[in-house]
Amino acid sequence: MPSVLILAIIIAVIALIAFLIWWLIFESEGIYLGKRVVIWLYDIYASRYDAIKGFDDVDEHLLLAQPIMARLHPHTNPLVLDVATGTGRLPLALCQHARFDGHIMGVDASQKMLAVAHQKIADQHFEEFVSFQIGEGTHLPFDDARFDIVTCLEALEFMPNPEKALAECIRVLRPGGILLTTQRINTRWLPGKLWSDDDLRQILEAQHIQTIEFYTWMTDYKLVWGVKAGKSAFIGK
Ligand SMILES: C[S@@+](CC[C@H](N)C(=O)[O-])C[C@H]1O[C@@H](n2cnc3c(N)ncnc32)[C@H](O)[C@@H]1O
DSSP: OOOOHHHHHHHHHHHHHHHHHHHHIISSSTGGGHHHHHHHHHHHHGGHHHHHHHHHHHHHHIIIIHHHHHHHHOOOEEEEEEEEEEETEEEEEETTSSSSSEEEEEEEEEEEEHHHHHHHHTTOOOGGEEEEEEBTTTTSSSSOOEEEEEESSSSGGGGGSHHHHHHHHTTTOOOOOOOEHHHHHEOOTTTTSOOOHHHHHHHHHHHEEEEEEEEOOOSSSSEEEEEESSOOOOOOO
């Protein structure tokens, strides 16, 4: 074989390997490499996560905290579970809401993300309103029907089994309680990891979630609201 052809093949193979590494690690954020890689990447990025995301306090209030408080009305002291809480975005938004007087349990599998969350909550003296716990989204360490509202934002697609993670969120939600999650909608190349509106609606309905609503939220995600079928007493903090 001519040496030029051999060189071309070697360059093509190296380029392909470099592309695969880039796609598996950076573009798809470790999703196809399993939970350990996903959490390892979040541990690495934890201190830069908020800067990368560029959260805006006004948006967090208007699009997360305020709609949650409106749906809970007249209650102001819910017991909230935030699955894959990350750096505490949802707990912080709720604590900053003037009427919030409940308690939020934030669970995440990344110790470093939780450490950032803990520091942010402590910096603003909200410790009495929030607890954090290391935990796996597909095996939540809580009894059934334990929370008034369960949230899981920008996280299902990172879990080893997103449908199981959703089922866990719903299991620990009380009948009549509120579910808030997200649907990834961007055009990144994530084969097999994105649900259509219809897919997600069917999955939720099969797990007894009613009053399902999709709202455009950010470039990469829709917000998805639902209510667990049935009725039960408000739990509160
Ligand atoms: C994109 S971040 C979202 C964090 C937060 N919900 C937010 O909206 O900013 C995804 C989070 O999911 C967590 N995560 C990924 N896989 C998980 C798993 N299997 N169990 C629990 N948390 C997980 C990561 O550690 C990370 O904090």
